[in-house]
Amino acid sequence: MSDGPVDWELAQRIATGIAKRNAAPQSYHYATLAPDFERFTAEAEELVAQTTGLRSAMGAARGRVADRPMWIEANINAFQRLLQPVGEKLASMHKPGPLRSLTGKASAAEVGILLGWMSSRVLGQYDLLVIEDENPQDQDIVYYVGPNVMALERRYGFPPEEFRLWLALHECTHRAQFTGVPWLREYFLGLVNETIESVDPDPEVLKAAVKRIVESRRRGEDLLAQGGLPVLFASEEQRAVIDKISGMMSLLEGHGDVTMDRAGAGRIPSAERFARTLRARRNSARGLTRLFQRIIGIEAKLNQYQAGEAFIAEVEAAGGTSLLDRAWEGPQNLPTMDEIRAPQLWIDRLSVDPTLEAASVAGG
Numbered sequence: 359m360s361d362g363p364v365d366w367e368l369a370q371r372i373a374t375g376i377a378k379r380n381a382a383p384q385s386y387h388y389a390t391l392a393p394d395f396e397r398f399t400a401e402a403e404e405l406v407a408q409t410t411g412l413r414s415a416m417g418a419a420r421g422r423v424a425d426r427p428m429w430i431e432a433n434i435n436a437f438q439r440l441l442q443p444v445g446e447k448l449a450s451m452h453k454p455g456p457l458r459s460l461t462g463k464a465s466a467a468e469v470g471i472l473l474g475w476m477s478s479r480v481l482g483q484y485d486l487l488v489i490e491d492e493n494p495q496d497q498d499i500v501y502y503v504g505p506n507v508m509a510l511e512r513r514y515g516f517p518p519e520e521f522r523l524w525l526a527l528h529e530c531t532h533r534a535q536f537t538g539v540p541w542l543r544e545y546f547l548g549l550v551n552e553t554i555e556s557v558d559p560d561p562e563v564l565k566a567a568v569k570r571i572v573e574s575r576r577r578g579e580d581l582l583a584q585g586g587l588p589v590l591f592a593s594e595e596q597r598a599v600i601d602k603i604s605g606m607m608s609l610l611e612g613h614g615d616v617t618m619d620r621a622g623a624g625r626i627p628s629a630e631r632f633a634r635t636l637r638a639r640r641n642s643a644r645g646l647t648r649l650f651q652r653i654i655g656i657e658a659k660l661n662q663y664q665a666g667e668a669f670i671a672e673v674e675a676a677g678g679t680s681l682l683d684r685a686w687e688g689p690q691n692l693p694t695m696d697e698i699r700a701p702q703l704w705i706d707r708l709s710v711d712p713t714l715e716a717a718s719v720a721g722g
Contacts, residue, residue, distance in 0.1 A: 365466040370434045372470025377426035377477040387518075391504045394522050395421040399500055402526035403534070405621040410531070410613075411683075412538030416498055419533050421526065423504045426477040432501065433473055436487055481506050482529040486536045486543055498537070500529045514635055520626045527618040535610055539686045546606065553599045605695045609685060612666015665698050672701035677709070684708050 399421030407413045424432065483501045502525065511518050536543045615633070622629050673682050685691050685708075697704035 365463050366434055366438055366469075368463060368466035369469040369473070370430060372467060373430045373434070373473035373477065374427045376471065376474025377430060388504060388508060390518070391423045391502070391507065391522075394519065395423055395502050395526065398519075398523040398526040399530060402523060402530040402621070405625070406527060406530045406534050406617060407538075409617055409621040410534060410538075412534040412686075414534055414537040415540065416537045419500055419530055420498070421500045421502060424501050425504055426506075429480065429483070429501060429503050430473050430477050432485065432499075434469075436485070437469065439487060477503070478506065481510070482525045484529050484532040484536070486532075486546070498533075500526070500533060502526075502529075516632065516635075517628055520628045521632060524618060524622055524626050524629055524632050527621050528614045531614040531617040531621075532610065535613065541688065542686075545689050546603070549599050549603050549606075553596050553603070601695050602692070605693045605698050608666040608669065608695070608698045609693055610666070611663045612668070612670050615663055615667055616670050669693065669698050669701045669704075673705060676702075676705045681705070681708065 399419050403414070403419045480503050482503070485497060485499045485501060487497065502522075507522065507525065510516060511521055536546070619629060619633070626632075670682060685693065691708060693701075693704045697707070
């Protein structure tokens with residue numbers, strides 16, 4: 359494993375070491391997390407279904423409380439599955455030896471630092487990967503990172519039962535999206551795989567990226583704000599796919615936040631304070647932390663929440679929830695990033711009656 363494109367064992371050791379250094383002491387209250395999230399995950403799933411009309415085709419949601427090393431391990435496993443095509447491509451291009459081993463260790467350090475840093479901030483995550491030949495008990499899980507949840511509850515005085523249900527609502531909304539919209543999971547993973555499989559280690563790609571950065575700086579543009587280094591070093595074809603993913607994720611994240619608020623109305627009195635506090639927390643990063651977020655694309659992801667919510671508000675103002683629900687009809691109805699930024703473009707596109715349009719074309 360160590361003589362490959364990524365030394366995954368080393369990546370996991372680095373990430374876990376960082377996570378443990380930043381770990382907060384646990385208290386006897388930690389034991390309440392597992393039964394609470396089991397109960398709240400089931401309740402949240404039903405509230406989300408009532409609010410959105412989306413019901414999972416994969417059965418009841420399963421919540422799992424993870425510590426930071428467990429969350430890291432789950433994501434390392436997901437990365438290994440997703441990045442296998444890249445690993446095979448790079449392995450076929452480079453013979454085993456010191457250079458390939460060094461590259462694997464450098465990549466491991468990058469992945470390890472990223473996951474180690476994120477493990478202290480992530481509150482919940484839905485595992486949307488489903489691999490047919492793997493243990494189903496380790497898949498399709500809603501994760502809650504226990505130490506991080508408790509740290510926020512202590513720091514801000516959040517009522518635990520309200521806050522835990524509030525988190526469960528957001529993650530169960532994502533599960534409902536990916537398992538209640540029949541085509542969405544496969545479409546999303548197809549886009550991810552398309553991006554990964556088009557990775558090109560040719561040095562000319564790096565040169566083109568550097569040229570793009572220089573030219574954008576001369577124009578006064580900030581390319582890091584569009585998605586960090588992953589977007590900067592993407593090819594033109596990859597950027598087109600990333601744009602599709604970004605538009606889709608903006609919709610999903612915005613829909614997650616909107617659904618969380620609506621499904622929890624009357625059930626979570628502190629919801630507005632939770633949202634306000636976490637929004638301020640997202641925007642409070644300074645110095646090296648802020649730069650790190652920009653470089654790896656976290657800042658762009660955080661912007662998806664706000665952009666998605668604004669998109670949904672304008673769409674529903676124009677046509678109600680029935681117009682927004684048209685986004686779930688098929689991949690062709692998902693908004694692009696241009697449409698997320700200017701919702702009227704999507705409203706105009708989706709407001710066209712396809713039968714009238716077809717009749718117009720047939721009639722010449």
